[in-house]
Amino acid sequence: MKYKLCIISIIICLASCTTKNKIKEHNVHSTTKSVSNLIKTNLVIIGGGKTIKDAEKLKEKYFTNQNFNSNIKGTPIISLSDTISGLNSGFYIVTIGCVSNEENVKSVVKKANSFYTGVYYRKVKLNSNQYKTLASKITIKPKCIYKNLSKGYNFEIDVTKESSSTDSLIIEITPINKQNNERLNTIYAHAFQYSSTFINCGDYVGSYTTNVNAKFFDNADNGDFVVADFNFDSQDDFAIKIAPGGSVGAPKYNFYLQTNSQFIKDDFLSSIGIFPKEINKHKKQLTINYLHDRCTMLEKKYQYNSAKNTWNELRESKKLLCDEK
Numbered sequence: 001m002k003y004k005l006c007i008i009s010i011i012i013c014l015a016s017c018t019t020k021n022k023i024k025e026h027n028v029h030s031t032t033k034s035v036s037n038l039i040k041t042n043l044v045i046i047g048g049g050k051t052i053k054d055a056e057k058l059k060e061k062y063f064t065n066q067n068f069n070s071n072i073k074g075t076p077i078i079s080l081s082d083t084i085s086g087l088n089s090g091f092y093i094v095t096i097g098c099v100s101n102e103e104n105v106k107s108v109v110k111k112a113n114s115f116y117t118g119v120y121y122r123k124v125k126l127n128s129n130q131y132k133t134l135a136s137k138i139t140i141k142p143k144c145i146y147k148n149l150s151k152g153y154n155f156e157i158d159v160t161k162e163s164s165s166t167d168s169l170i171i172e173i174t175p176i177n178k179q180n181n182e183r184l185n186t187i188y189a190h191a192f193q194y195s196s197t198f199i200n201c202g203d204y205v206g207s208y209t210t211n212v213n214a215k216f217f218d219n220a221d222n223g224d225f226v227v228a229d230f231n232f233d234s235q236d237d238f239a240i241k242i243a244p245g246g247s248v249g250a251p252k253y254n255f256y257l258q259t260n261s262q263f264i265k266d267d268f269l270s271s272i273g274i275f276p277k278e279i280n281k282h283k284k285q286l287t288i289n290y291l292h293d294r295c296t297m298l299e300k301k302y303q304y305n306s307a308k309n310t311w312n313e314l315r316e317s318k319k320l321l322c323d324e325k
Contacts, residue, residue, distance in 0.1 A: 038085060038125035041098040042105040044074065044138060046112070046119050048093035052078065055092035061116070062094070068115035071160075072096070072108065075136035084134075086124035098126075098135040108138055114160040114170075143172075144201035148212055149227040150236045152178055157225065159191075159198065168192055171240060173225075175263060185262050189254055191242040198224035208279060209236050221251045222275045230269060230276075231257050231304055232284045238263065239275060250274045250290035268311050272302075285314070295322035 047058045055078045062069055062076045074096030081087040099105035105121050112119040126134060143158040156174040169191045175184040198204045206213035208228035223241070230237045235258040245251040255269035269286075277299075278287040284306065289299040301314040 038127055039131045039135075040123070040125055041100050041131070041135060042102060042121045043084070043086075043098050043124045043126075043134065044096050044105065044108060044112070044119065044121045046076070046094050046096055046116060048081065048091040050091065052092045055094050058094045062096070065116055068112070071115060071141040072112045072138065073141075074138040077134060077136075079134065084124050084126065084130065086122055095134055096136070097138040098131075099138055108140060111140055111160060146205060146225070148210055149205060149207040149225075149238075150175075150178075150209055152236060153184075154178060155225070155227075155238070156183075173238075173240065173263075177261075187256060187263060187265075189240050189242060191240070192244065221245060226253075226275065228279060229281070230255055230266070230279065230286065231309075232281055232306065233258075242273075250288075292318070295320060297321055 046062060049055055049058065059076045059078060076094050076096050079093055079095060081091040081093050082089040087093070099108055099121070109119050109121050143156050146155045146157065149155060154176040156176060158172040160170050160172075171189045171191050173187040173189070176182070177184065203213065204223045205225045206223045207226065210227075213223060221241075222239075225238065225240055227236050227238045229235060230239070237255065237257045239253040239255045241251050241253050243252040250273075252273040253270070253275050254273075255266045256263040257266045257269075258264075272288065274288040274290050276286040276288050278285075280287070284304040286302045286304070287299065288302075289297055292298045297319040299317045299319070303312045303314050304310075305312065
């Protein structure tokens with residue numbers, strides 16, 4: 001009797017094991033089928049941490065960093081990395097969306113890192129529910145295009161921070177011919193502390209050619225980007241501000257002159273760096289003035305020789321602003 005019971009127990013055990021193996025095989029198949037239906041994409045991640053509190057702090061930083069969230073618009077969502085195929089487990093991450101094209105996602109990450117260090121992307125596979133939640137569209141603020149500063153050119157301008165830990169900026173300027181839409185040489189300049197108005201495509205720009213904001217601001221500040229004819233050849237040139245003025249010193253500009261349908265940096269004018277108070281087309285003279293110190297205003301005149309393509313300083317004068325004791 002005991003022998004029969006033992007045999008019956010073995011048979012039941014074998015049957016049970018076979019059933020479990022079939023269930024296991026079925027689950028593996030189901031998982032494989034599920035994986036084949038997953039959506040492949042590139043997930044943009046702004047960071048993460050071991051705890052959900054770490055992720056919540058990071059998510060809050062996205063909202064408080066206006067340069068970041070105004071230039072890179074996404075939807076920050078906290079997820080556990082264990083639940084996403086393609087990520088290392090054990091982290092709470094903050095994502096801002098997905099970009100399917102790899103070249104495009106590289107551009108997004110590069111741009112994002114100019115405002116917030118540590119942004120990266122990973123190739124992942126998402127199920128349909130995850131995709132609906134995480135794959136929000138990421139949009140990059142378009143480059144500024146100014147169409148009213150020159151009769152011959154539109155100017156496409158992009159301003160980004162060199163890194164999130166510095167106020168140093170990279171300015172990318174591309175003149176576009178209005179007649180044939182030809183894009184001229186792109187100019188890259190480094191600057192420090194631009195106005196938020198200019199960064200966000202505002203009107204802190206000017207043109208002496210089309211009389212857009214063509215006015216003299218306090219202490220030789222004519223805005224962040226100004227179009228004018230600086231070398232009196234009846235062609236548009238431009239100046240780009242690269243450093244702000246203090247309580248005494250004037251803002252510093254780089255000057256680019258149009259030569260053979262290209263804009264070339266003029267070393268002489270850029271070394272002076274001060275936007276002219278007066279542009280005298282008839283005399284071919286530029287006049288600058290600026291505060292040398294809190295009691296002294298300096299004025300300098302420069303004469304352009306078009307035949308030799310050279311500049312000469314004519315004179316310097318001083319004006320005292322304080323009473324002498």
